[in-house]
Amino acid sequence: MLKTYLFSLVIFALPFYAAAQTESVEEFVAWEVESNNVTLGKSKPIDVKHFEIPLSVVESDLASYLPQKVLQALIFEKNGEDYVRWLIHPEDTKWYKKVETYLKSKKLDSTHYKYFIGYKTASRSMILTDPKTEYSFSVKASTDHTAGEWRDKRQEFDDSFDIRFINDLINQISVVSRMENVVTFLEPAAFGIKSINQGIVVRLIDQMKTGKKYYLPGFSALHGKEGARIARINGSDDPAEYWNSHYMKPLGKALAQLMMNIGIQYDSPHSQNFLIELDADLKPTGRIALRDFGDVFLQEEFFKMLKRQDIIERFAKTENTHKGDLEVTVGPLHGNTPPDWMTRRYYNLWLRTFFASYEQEVSKITGVPLAKISKNRSIDSELYSYGTKIYPLFPEIIEHYKNLATEVLKVNSFSIEGAESRKKSNLCTALFVSGF
Numbered sequence: 001m002l003k004t005y006l007f008s009l010v011i012f013a014l015p016f017y018a019a020a021q022t023e024s025v026e027e028f029v030a031w032e033v034e035s036n037n038v039t040l041g042k043s044k045p046i047d048v049k050h051f052e053i054p055l056s057v058v059e060s061d062l063a064s065y066l067p068q069k070v071l072q073a074l075i076f077e078k079n080g081e082d083y084v085r086w087l088i089h090p091e092d093t094k095w096y097k098k099v100e101t102y103l104k105s106k107k108l109d110s111t112h113y114k115y116f117i118g119y120k121t122a123s124r125s126m127i128l129t130d131p132k133t134e135y136s137f138s139v140k141a142s143t144d145h146t147a148g149e150w151r152d153k154r155q156e157f158d159d160s161f162d163i164r165f166i167n168d169l170i171n172q173i174s175v176v177s178r179m180e181n182v183v184t185f186l187e188p189a190a191f192g193i194k195s196i197n198q199g200i201v202v203r204l205i206d207q208m209k210t211g212k213k214y215y216l217p218g219f220s221a222l223h224g225k226e227g228a229r230i231a232r233i234n235g236s237d238d239p240a241e242y243w244n245s246h247y248m249k250p251l252g253k254a255l256a257q258l259m260m261n262i263g264i265q266y267d268s269p270h271s272q273n274f275l276i277e278l279d280a281d282l283k284p285t286g287r288i289a290l291r292d293f294g295d296v297f298l299q300e301e302f303f304k305m306l307k308r309q310d311i312i313e314r315f316a317k318t319e320n321t322h323k324g325d326l327e328v329t330v331g332p333l334h335g336n337t338p339p340d341w342m343t344r345r346y347y348n349l350w351l352r353t354f355f356a357s358y359e360q361e362v363s364k365i366t367g368v369p370l371a372k373i374s375k376n377r378s379i380d381s382e383l384y385s386y387g388t389k390i391y392p393l394f395p396e397i398i399e400h401y402k403n404l405a406t407e408v409l410k411v412n413s414f415s416i417e418g419a420e421s422r423k424k425s426n427l428c429t430a431l432f433v434s435g436f
Helices: 002-013 023-034 068-074 095-105 157-173 224-233 239-262 300-305 309-316 344-366 395-411 418-422 426-434
Strands: 046-054 059-062 075-078 081-087 113-120 125-129 136-140 182-184 189-193 198-203 213-217 264-266 274-279 284-290 296-299 326-330 387-391
Touching: 023 113, 023 125, 023 213, 046 095, 059 157, 068 075, 068 081, 068 189, 081 113, 095 198, 157 189, 157 198, 157 239, 157 309, 157 395, 182 239, 224 239, 239 264, 239 274, 239 284, 239 326, 239 344, 239 395, 264 326, 296 300, 296 309, 300 309, 300 395, 326 344, 344 387, 344 395
Parallel strands: 182 284
Antiparallel strands: 046 081, 046 113, 059 189, 075 081, 113 125, 125 136, 136 198, 189 198, 213 274, 264 296, 274 284, 326 387
């Protein structure tokens, strides 16, 4: 009786521990940290601290589709002035000190405040819940303790706003050119302090909140026990073959659609960037969720057709543009260790399956004859790492890009704003006033 009473008190004191997270979000967090060979951890809730910084001190870029609940969770009024909650990654021991020093140099408050309860993932992102509204979203912040090969990851200023740039582009183009095998986890807000080269980026996870879909991290499908367990649930005792069909094939389609419909491809296409959509019975739907759109290359030819030289110049600064041949790369196990059911032969099969699926989708979208695309069958690959194939920029692809650009320009004005004109902190106030 006493134990039950005490347990009730704990639950009452922390009502959002259980209520704030849907089963899909809870499962995602558990997969990220407990069924992932790049990290060892527990999916328990943690305190996430933050600085409270005057909004006028930081630069911000907020999308028109930013949910008001996210805005209200991160921006608040204190002493008649708007402040932003600048998140401190719970495992960071280095980068938050730079923010602290900066605030002290400006004679600003450097106190560590506490508002959110969050969950760690295998990367620098966190799942946060606003205790007032119980609305959950993800935030990327700098940390010197991440998983796998990615040990020290500052969330850099320029990268934060590049992410916003690409997200708006995807949101605009997808109105004309929808990608049937792709789910996009859009990132509608970024805040930055240029002088210390740091930022924070907000990512929406609304697709996880319905309870009808689950999102399995690619690295969790490659986990020895969990990958095999989900394969068995779906009637397969051969996880390597199962995920070849239900991860590599849809991934090939998804990345082909991203390249043919948006003109971008991943710089580091490993499984930390991909989530496999499952239905309520944990059966793959054939769709892949893509995240981290700061980690991309742009195909210059398409962006010239869109009359977006500003975007080309922006990404050329970090050598994140391509022109001419399409150099397509994928590395599902890059940065990870193979599960016990994976062999070198099977991994090579996975790469061949990916590229065959990619080529079929390019042919379907652009009309390039499949035999013409798949003529070069060789794959330059490293053991349990990246495989690469290079394709000509066929005339049919150029024609497809021209037609797509024409349609996009009809629907969107695509005025050349540039990042500087959009990073205005007073946009937050305007959104509050308008009741967005």
